[in-house]
Amino acid sequence: MSHPTGVRINNDLLRPLLLTSWRFYLLVAFFGGFVVAGGIAWGSQIYYGFGIAGLKWPIYWAFYVTNFVFWIGISHAGTLISAILRLVNAGWRRPVTRCAEVITVFALMIGAMFPIIHLGRPWLAFWLFPYPSDRLIWPNFRSPLVWDFFAINTYLTGSILFLLLPMIPDFAVVRDKSTGLRRRIYRIVALGWRGTPKQWHRLESAMQIMAIAIIPVAVSVHTIVSFDFSMAPIPMWNTTIFGPYFVAGAIFSGIAGLLIAMAVLRKFLHLEDYLHPVHFENLGKLLLVMALLWGYFVFNERLVTYYGNGPAEMTVFWQTQRRSFAPLYWTMVFGNFVLPLVLMGIRRFRTITGCVIASLGVVVGMWLERFLIIVPSLGNKYLPYSFGSYSPQPAEIVVTVATFAAMALLYVLFAKFIPIISIWELKAGEHPSPVLIPPATEEHRLGELHL
Amino acid sequence: MKAVYGLYPDGLSAQDAVNRLRAAGLADRDITVISSQPMEDYEFGHMDKSTWMWWLACLGGLVGMSFGLVLSWYTATAWPMNTGGLPTFAWWPKLIIIFELTMLGAIFATVATLVVSALIPRKGQSLYDPEVSDGRILVGVENPADEAVATLETALRAPAGAQVKQTP
């Protein structure tokens, strides 16, 4: 395993920024096309009325809210994982953190779109903001949707800052390595970064604090997303396990998303020297742990429901176990449990390819999990006369596809303008760790970490 | 701006240069060190005084918490509405708002502290060399007294691999 030098790191990691191939434009056009199609679909939904979506009485949430929960879940890939790894000072995190944190920010942005996309009157979405209107009508702070608003905004703000702060030294590198307009732009965003020990030290301190603050926020975000369901007296929704279940599921799908992103980056940006099989293997082990945890939660949820044997719950239960939703349910179990267990549990399969396959299974499975939490419960809610079924319409499918394209597009653009691997962190991790050189005098020892 | 500095290929020589500058009678705050990565393995990488960042983060959290409390209390009581038989001011749901705003306050305070204390350029401190981004470590003195320049140059030149420069 070769250890690239500082100059080579710069060259390798800045190459995508400084050289633009036709592939970049092709990718942007390809994903951009889908995003534009999604925009058109949403526009038509606003113009013609919400009816062009497949929602119906009594299934008033389906694809859009599934996507919302899914993307918020994916967002747990980055900030949470990177914050934990940062706190435990796992050295292998260094090439991984940024591409993980980027996933967080973009997935959150996309996820946060969905509560607006799914609104009947999206032009009034600002009524969720706590602003002093002239009629003194504030949002209802007892509504889980308002909790969502606060939690997602806090998490998004924190994640963006968490992503931005360690980017500043890298902007300085780009500034130094580029010319012309690009140099002027990066000079501005580098915020006068020089790299003095004071700056490094305070940056590290700030990152420590942020990491500590962001972990509970991340946990709270997905707990609150789970509250969207568990606060309503709906069969299979009104359960106390949803908070940790959703957080675990979010981390689970986040890791899977991260693994896929890393594999793609490694392949297309030729980062084989930076993203090593060991990174995949380590994340793969984490995926395995989460798969087990997910299975544990699902088992809990199902077993408790089964023993509770409430008629309403059991109706939904059997819908997913044996009846109309059973194919989706067992696909989910396969993708979320069987596949990662086999591929990640057997060392021979814990390769990059194995990780990607397992991750794809998990992404599909976790999307289905959210769908299967939402739709069967709404379609089989208490009074059998009002049971219903749901099938998505083109508008919803296009918007859903468009969000995956949007994720890819944003990622492509990000990798184009910002080093996708944190240059300075990589450098800091690459040199061997010698014994600390003793200071000249004791009084010069300053700046212990105040943890 | 006038400055004299050396560029060093690795931390050992940079530490050597720093130590030599100290031996030449310079205080830590007059020595400028610039690197493209944190040099925590070397003593000079710790040349910073302790900060209030943690306390300021806690303060920010407190401010956020109070804001959350006041916001949720005021909005609930400004126009009391009965929803679902819940009390007008219900603690459990408020705790969520308060928690999120506490964290947001802490995060904002941290970032603000970082920006104010470390990123806003100080007057007379703009020494930089683009070669730093290639991995070299800059050790130098900004605005040295004219008579000290020669001494400093000597000190900077001593460690192995040093490349000493001067700006007029």
Add this chain to the structure above:
Amino acid sequence: MPRWGMAADLDRCNGCGACVVACHAENNISTVGPEEAARGRAKHWLRVERYWEGDFPDVRVTFRPVLCQHCDNAPCEPVCPTYASHHTEEGLNAQVYNRCIGTRYCANACPYNARFFDFFNPSWDKPLHLQLNPDVSLRMVGVVEKCTFCVQRINGAQVQAKAEGRGVRDGEIQPACAQSCPSRALVFGDLDDPESQASRLSRSPRGSHLLEDTGSRPKVAYLARQA
């Protein structure tokens, strides 16, 4: 302060559907047409549920009119982020269409599926619009609508009673469904008045509330079919 509620006698109800159409007529509920109805967008603030029991030839059917139960602890209310769904002082579960931004959370949280979403702007082929009740506001695309216990009739009767310097008499207020019901299966009244007919029927030993175990404390009592 009255607390409006209803008693529905399932022994009298025979599923004729008069209440369903009366509700459409009174509350400006638009028909959605066959295509939209096929896609599950028909709006019936009040529906008559029908439950089969048994197999041929020992078949039994129960009809149950289901409308908004105006729960005391309405699950739809706390989940609304904009207070579009809230409780009035008279115990009505009110829906303010203008405040509704269409999250449909209330409709999901309602255990009775009594809430309906306007998927398109409601429209009437002219001149069917001449029938519209000026006392009831029209809804727009993207909001949730539901039974109001004919709040316009409640208010009208209260204004009338006040003008005449008296209280509202029991039975004076009749929502359109109860008014039309040929077999008088629906009885509306003040549950806080122990003498009102609705209140007396609600206390009947045949009475129960729908999905009481969700903790919603509904205000519509169902009187079971006997035998």
Add this chain to the structure above:
Amino acid sequence: MDRRSFIKLTAVTGTSAALASCGVPENQLIRFVPDEDIVPGVAVWKPGVCPLCAAGCGLTVRVMDADADVARNGQLGVVRIAAAKKLEGAPNHPVNRGGLCARGQAAIQVTYHPDRITQPLKRAGERGDGRYEAISWDDALADVVSRLDGLEEAGNQRALAFLSRGGASHRAVLIEQFLARFGAPPPAVYELFGDEVLRRANATSFGREQLPTIDLANAMFVLSFGADFLGTWNSPVAQAAAYGVMRQGRPGIRGGFVQVESRMSQTGASADEWVPARPGTEGVLALGLAHVIMAAALRPASAAGRAGALVDGWSDGLRSYTPEQVEKITGVAAARVVRLARQFAEMRPSVAVVAGPPLAHTNGLFTAVAVNALNALVGSIEQPGGVFFTPQVDLAAALKMSGRAAGAPAPPFRLQREGADDPHIGDAQVLLVDGANPVFTAPRVWGVDQALAKVPYIVSFGSFLDEMAVLADLILPDHSFLEAWREAVPESGATVAVASVAPPVMRPLYQTRSTPDVLLEVGRRLRRPLNLPWQTFDQMLAAAFAALPSASPDADAWTDAQAKGAWSGPVPPGLGRAASLPAPPAARPIAFEEPRFDGDAGQFPFHFLPYPSSAFLDGSLAHLPWLQEMPDPLTSAMWSSWVEINPAAAERLGIGQGDVLEIASAHGSIRAAAVLTPGIAPDMVAMPVGQGHRTFTRYASGRGANPVEALAPMTEPATGALAWAATRVRVSRVGPPDGRLVLFAGGMREHVEEHR
């Protein structure tokens, strides 16, 4: 400012809100003086009469101001009018007592229907293609008059035919008088779900040629043979009101209710016990009960009097109707027959009702007479909790007119003339049509449309282009029921005589004219005027009501009835329709005959039951969107047709919910979606009538299928009434669900199934 521009100005300022919706309003606006009793924003309640069925329920109509696009004097414009807003049951009406059924609630959409015919139309294309051109009332009436004059000149007055839906009303008297004075035969009457068989049976058993009024409110036990008395039959609002009292209106007393039918109707769904008997054998079950009652000496045979004497073997205690024998014929277990008989005899007062499918067989008259005898046996005739006959005012007598012999049986519907004075439609030179639509409601095999094609001149008074109106050469649209004087003389629903009447509720929206007024005017304009003694219909009504005693000391009967919307009270002497008929000629007693079915049981294994739909009755209401979107009580279907089939039969044929089925009789086939329901016998399929209109406004045209098309021309021999339940069919699956079935509810069997 001259008067013209002043009017324009007031119009513009007064209706500015409506401007946006109205093309170039400056050129069109006209301001009419608003109806004087309209205060903006204030509701007025006016009496009305529901026009949709023969029950004659009283309405109270909420009227408020509204801005409407209307035509006045040939000009279009936006006008502030007094508009009907809502129909409710009149609280004090003796029939409906404040209640109103779903159909009655929806009647207001007749007035505001977007596809109403707004002015006289003259055919411009081929018959049936629906192309018409506008014509003025003057020209239209002149056209009719010249045609009638032509008949009169040729001495061929008998070639004038009139087709209507029948029922007693002043309008019917006017039509009869018009025809009689012109020299034409009485009107032909066609009603798919008419009750001729029951009327004939009641005439035979009790001497009353009319539908019964069931005193459910006082009954302890109700045994209904197929009568959908809570849904579509007779006077459903009055019956449902009484049903509510029967169940829970008497402290501590709850009446029992058993329904005998092989396809569960909405009424059957409310029964305590549902007894499926083989189609056409319900009368045997009734006699089986009578046998048990007599054998156990619970009642003597003589108690049934004349009604019993009509039944073959009655005096011998119906020895051939032992429970075992009855079980063999009807499929109802002998023990159950005994138990039902005991309940019926002991839970007094008890009453038996019969109507609907049991009478729509070739032996319908036997079934009705058997049930009548059972009622008579337990003493339930004209007794509290039993069967009553609403006293009937002889309307012609009240008007001092000579009319059809009071109480004479209605002649059967015929396409071709048989006797010289027989009503018919097929041999006419001029045919006037008011309300009936046999093109839709008569079996295809009768060939109504071929017969009509031969009629050279057809005039329709319809308000909508339905299958009948579209064949007309001239359409003279009637006012809606809210725009004209309306009246009804309920045949049942109360124990005293009732006549509903109401003045117009609102001004006509369009250039329509009240059909009775049109008939009166035509009668005046004929070369040889008919000399009817009234200028307008309300004059006729005034004369008729003046003959009645006032129910109020403060006003005469006419004024009082207008204010209340109805007159009711004892029939004054001399004005009653014959209280009883002489016993029929001593024909041989009526005995059970096996019902005959069209179609071989091997080739056509299923009985086919078309039934009146809860929403549309015989289909005449399929144009009302509220009713189209009202979920059917048993299937929750909206906007569609369906075939009900037993799940066991469906499984045998590989049919799933919503699958498209073909129902083929020997006379035609139709396709509709399957609805699997446990409430139907495994050898029967049922289908609601009402959809399948070829043309009937935007809401009903081309929607669903019409089961009547496939019916066989079977009739009940005594009355000639269509035996609409006597067709056998075969059922085959032709395709998977294709979206034609629209259900409001998720499925049919909603109870939570146990899975362990």
